[in-house]
Amino acid sequence: MQDEGADDDVFRALADPARRQLLDRLHAQDGQTLGALCAGLAMTRQAVSKHLAILEAANLVATLRDGRRKLHFLNPMPIQSIADRWIGKYRRGAVRALADLKRNLEGEGR
Amino acid sequence: MQDEGADDDVFRALADPARRQLLDRLHAQDGQTLGALCAGLAMTRQAVSKHLAILEAANLVATLRDGRRKLHFLNPMPIQSIADRWIGKYRRGAVRALADLKRNLEGEGR
């Protein structure tokens, strides 16, 4: 009851280095066009376009049409949601980890 | 200079729902065997074994041999590292986002 589908798109989107790089670029300068985001990437424009579509579907990037151009904006909200909901859980458990390890090693009935 | 290869394994490992589920199971009870982790999952033992291997390669799971059994322990450290190093960056940028959006929309020389 914690990963019922919505977060999955975000995790998947973040899995690819090229897409993380695109997010980094938008973080450095927001509102770039597709062409600007392509510059210097060893990839065709269409490949970048697909990556951006995936990021957009995951709600990590919002777009805005301006004439013949399409501006791309970073939306860090889903990342924060994951950090709060999902990573927080493991952080809380982190302190217990070593204790658990010891307890399990000792108490294992073999 | 932030994603130079090590974090990539972690991102990739977290991309699959089945692997996140395995982490959740270890979070609920640490030190389980492969067989125990398989129980109730609509997957063969070998499939689970592969997932665990990926998690282990990403350093998210540590294993310990105990006779013919293999115990699996959750290691939340890489998750925390990512949260601190990578997600933190976007969180810092979040406040600026709307301001950036407005600025870009107005100042765009077309």
Next chain:
DNA sequence: TGATTAGGCAACTTTTTGGTTGCATATTAG
């Protein structure tokens, strides 16, 4: 208007990934 610029769509190829089956190995119980 004609040429150029920015981007979209769709088919296709290649790689990667998730999963399976079958067999092998090692430890433990009787």
Next chain:
DNA sequence: CTAATATGCAACCAAAAAGTTGCCTAATCA
């Protein structure tokens, strides 16, 4: 020792993902 248990290894398969090429459409500039 023999049987059962717990896991490992390797080949194979299918589906998804990443990337390409080719063509099309819509704005803008000269």
